[in-house]
Amino acid sequence: MPVDTHDGDARRPPFNAAAARRLREALGMTHAHVAYGIWAAYGMRLEPAVVASWELGESAPTEAELTALAGALWCAPAELLGTPGTLREFRLALGLAAADLALRVGMDQAGYERLEAGGRWSGTDRQAAALAAELRLPLPALIRFTGQEERLTELLTSAATTRWQGYVRPVGKLAPLPKERLQQTLQELHEEYHATMTASLSWTGGDASDEAGKAGRDFLDSIVAEFWRRVGEPTS
Incomplete structure (x- = not known):
């Protein structure tokens, strides 16, 4: 799905050009119709060519223009953004x-x-x-935006590498999920981490301790994403 992010311009949010074109065509509107609708409802004068350039991904609307475009297309702004990340x-x-x-x-x-x-x-x-x-x-997203993801990473890392039972309550304070689900997930992460280390140490050839260390680091690097996946919370 084509998305024009226009990184570097804080006024211009990520824009789904294909969705804008699809929504306009579904309404039987021309670029001129959309431009007129934006002017009539929001007082913004735009040339039809500007609307066309948005749909081609050559440019993107500002925040105010995106809101106006959504109004002209009778859709929610979310339909022109795709899945939010920030x-x-x-x-x-x-x-x-x-x-x-x-x-x-x-x-x-x-x-x-x-x-x-x-x-x-x-x-x-x-x-x-x-x-x-x-x-x-x-x-x-809430944990990430409120600056608690680093703390969650620390707790999950300790749960995986030491005794997971002692981290059910601290993790639960950050991520208020059912206790049974947390217990199962932390136990699984603990067991998988140690199984990964054991498997790496059993390899023949090369430096087994180095291989185990790399495998363990790789596992811990993705532990937050793996935690959310296992507890059934979408990250995107």
């Missing part, structure tokens, strides 16, 4: 302005915009819950 994309997918979201979450707008730009989370647990509710964030 905090900003989750917000744009719901057609929310940064100021409105900050107000709903109980943050000042400047603080929220710094967070969107990659700043560190400094909010409260209550604000985190409000952010998750307003943006309909999956648990992996």
Whole structure:
């Protein structure tokens, strides 16, 4: 699915050009119809050629233009974005302005915009819950956006390499999932890590300890993604 991300221009969100064309054609609209709809409803004067260039992936709409385009095409902004990956994309997918979201979450707008730009989370647990509710964030995204993924990595690494039983409660505080599911997942990660190390050490030829160390590091490097997969929480 073609997606034009236009990296480097903070005003232009990732844009699904093919979806825009498909939605327009399904409505029986021309580029001129879309341009007129954007002007009539949002007061933005655009040439039909601009709409055509968006669909060709030659350029992409700004945040305001994306919202207007979604309105002209009678669709949600999310349909023009694809699967959101960043905090900003989750917000744009719901057609929310940064100021409105900050107000709903109980943050000042400047603080929220710094967070969107990659700043560190400094909010409260209550604000985190409000952010998750307003943006309909999956648990992996909430943990990533609130700066807790590094801590989760540390806990999962310790659970896999030492005694997993002692990490059920700490992991559960970060990822409030059913205790039985957490226990099963941590036990599986622990067993798989040690099985990987044992298998690597049993190889003949070369330096077995080096091979085991590399296999173990590779396993731990992907442990967070593997954790989410095993507990059934989508990461994208």
